[in-house]
Amino acid sequence: MRKRLHHPDQDIILKEAIGQIASPARRRFLTGSLTLGGLTLLTGCDLTNSQGVETALERISRFNDKAQAWLFDPKRLAPTYAESMMTRPFPFNAFYGLDRVPRVDADSFRLEVSGLVADRHAWTLAELRALPQTDQVTRHICVEGWSAIGKWGGVPFHVFLKRIGADLTAQYVGFKCADGYHTSIDMPTALHPQTQLTLTYDSETLPARYGFPMKIRIPTKLGYKNPKHVQAIFVTNSYPGGYWEDQGYNWFGGS
């Protein structure tokens, strides 16, 4: 004889099933809500195309800028590492391939300085190299998630900003690069002790693939806030945006 299985929830399940069969309205409601849920999931990606949603996300991203500025501690240092922990080879990363890395002529290079600064003279590489230099072994964190440890050397950026008589109460410092890239940062980050006007990588002149003749190294910010091949620096109070930031990356991009 077959053993009859008794499910402990049998009575409830049966009662419920009978209730549902008896109530077509409830059945319609249930199937309806399932379909709605399915629709939401299916159209999830299309939501990004809606203007209203995009505007709302953009607003929240601006709010996140403020939250990060509030969280940012101007004295807190990014961790530093032993040289033996450096990532070799350090990854090349840009919005173009290695074959399109700009070749900047060292002799004719001039770093342009403009905006809210007292001294607007353009700097030669020799002049930049004559300023006080420090180096750091820090972790570069990419917005994509990967990270790599490298060694950068150059002028502490706050030293440079003071040297050019920058208005340190201004809101933004912007950067324009030889490869068409541009970005901008907040003044507290610009004055952070580890923010660096970088001239060397691994104790050698900064190679083209890492941003010759100079980059801005900011270990408290994500990679896209660390511009390479910088040829112009400006201090301003009007929001300058940036190459990726204008497309939707968060502007503060802090770590």
Add this chain to the structure above:
Amino acid sequence: MTDPARALVHPLWLRLTHWLNALAVVILVMSGWRIYNASPLFDFRFANDITLGGWLGGAIQWHFAAMWLLAANGLIYLGLNVVSGRLWRRFLPVSPRAFLADIKAALRGRLSHADPHRYNAVQRAAYLFVMLDSLLLVLSGLVIWKSVQFPLLRELLGGYDTARYIHFFAMTGLVGFVVVHLAMVALVPRTLLTMIRGR
């Protein structure tokens, strides 16, 4: 209202925080998969069709918007659970012995859900797991988002790179919970109505 069978199983605040949490989790997981795809930890990617955001920048916008909903809603949920005493009433105690006994019963199809006012040991363990797992997701997420600003948390979780793995595995745990949770709801659909109507 004196009839215990007619009493509310889930108060309104619980139902609201449950559904807001569900919304936040769906957005966070789907956008998180897109972010994962930008630099996969393992030898696979999530199909773009099941991700949210359209591209990395869009996915990050969704992720960093829904994180506020998850955090604020989660704090309200935990706060009201503690203040109302519901946390202890409904989820504790949960002993390994009771858990094993209920797991065995569940696998043999003999675990009863007849009394919606009382969670069995497996349910208790599962809900406590997902609470702690969500907490781990938030903490590892904070390390990934702000590894410089939260040094103590960063070191506790083994550094930036380790925090990415913790975040991934905690996500896997959360998705695993959701799969089982939905399967259980499908088996006992009345629980869905309870979470909507409260009784």
